[in-house]
Amino acid sequence: MNIYENITQELRQAGSPDKAAHLSRFFKTGKGEYGEGDRFIGVTVPRQRNIAQKYTDADFSVLEKLIRSPWHEERLTALLILVYKFHKCKTEEGRKTYVDFYISHTEYINNWDLVDLSCYKLLGEWFMGKDRSLLYEWAKSEHLWQQRIAMVTCMHFVRQGDFKDCLAIADLLLQHPHDLIQKAVGWLLRETGKKDEKTLVDFLASRYSKMPRTMLRYAIERFPEETRKKYLIKK
Template sequence: MSGTGVDAEALTAAAVQAELAALADPADAVHLQRFFKTGPGEYGEGDVFIGVRVPQTRKAVKAFVGMPLSEIDVLLDSPVHEHRLAGLVMLNGEMARASRKRGGDAARQREIVDLYLAAVRRGRVNNWDLVDASAEFVLGPWLFERPRDLLHEFAASDSLWERRVALLTTFAFIKQGDASTTLELCEQLLVDRRDLIQKAVGWMLREIGKRVDPAILTGFLDAHAAAMGRTALSYATEHLTPEQRIHYRAQR
């Protein structure tokens, strides 16, 4: 079925789940559950894996282009991690197609964004790979030329995943040369010591230095390095000169 396309009546969540079940590897499932920290008290506690690697998932869903959003939502609500990832990859594709239409299909984009936000808010985009594979591709195009208050709301959320969604959405803006919202969110989350937020803050700052302007990065570090966590500062300074890294890390 994969890569060949399916009849319209077969564009269902159940068909995607069957495709993924055929690819599942129990040994990989055990490894993935450890890798994504699904044990008691860990950030992915209770998540369920069937053992399908990301490239396999991406290849499998290519056969299901055009699946109704209601069926994608079924995937997003699944307890199985790979099902949710498949749904997000498909949602990315739908957003890209809606964005490519002449003038953009705002109504379709809005529908996709609403579906995504509902999944985020009900805790279904709930691991770093799910956030990183979706936020910039779904919310990024929608918010680039719109008010971004939502991202500040997410950055203030008690949910680790909503805070990471806020940061990772801005990767789309950085790639367009706009560092403004990323800087605001990094300042807002400066004292957040959760490891996955520390890494996201440092990563996005590093990307500003690489893709927008190194002076913007060093300006932020001049103002905030002393208050940054060790992990965020390490990520942010990764591509600076050895002398700059020593200078900024000494500020802590």
């Protein structure tokens, strides 16, 4: 068997019908839901990581087949392999090929775990010291998952103490109607507060009253209970 067949076979051997049914509900695959039509094999993320690490020599032709798969776990495994390959690569030119692949396949990075387990580990690291205008384009787009990628990619910047783009993109998405974006923005604001509470407090000062309640709750989650109550009561 070739590498692609080995990967798909191992995923199926690791799958569970009960787990697949649970994941289908958890990731909202019903008609009209954000994950409509997605299909699951029923493989845990740790097992997918093990499989991905085993096949880091998979080339782009294999990743292309996996990322386009209707099966969620095959797409996630492709992304995990891509991240591993990116981090193993020592040249700027080589790393760029993995970044370009990611950017050109965002239509298949179409659920929140696919975004959150890959974007900041790859794009976030890549964009350190580089032009980040693409993230703003995505934040302003009508594409839910590109918007989430734009926000969550900022995790890498925030962990380096670089808050500028996180706050600017949060501003662009401040009144987004979808809870998956509201949660992402709140999450990244909370991460900012973990690094520098004053930066978060200053950001919230003129904005908290305009924020969706879900976003605000996520952003202030680490504040003392009395402080949280003040924000929520005043809203």
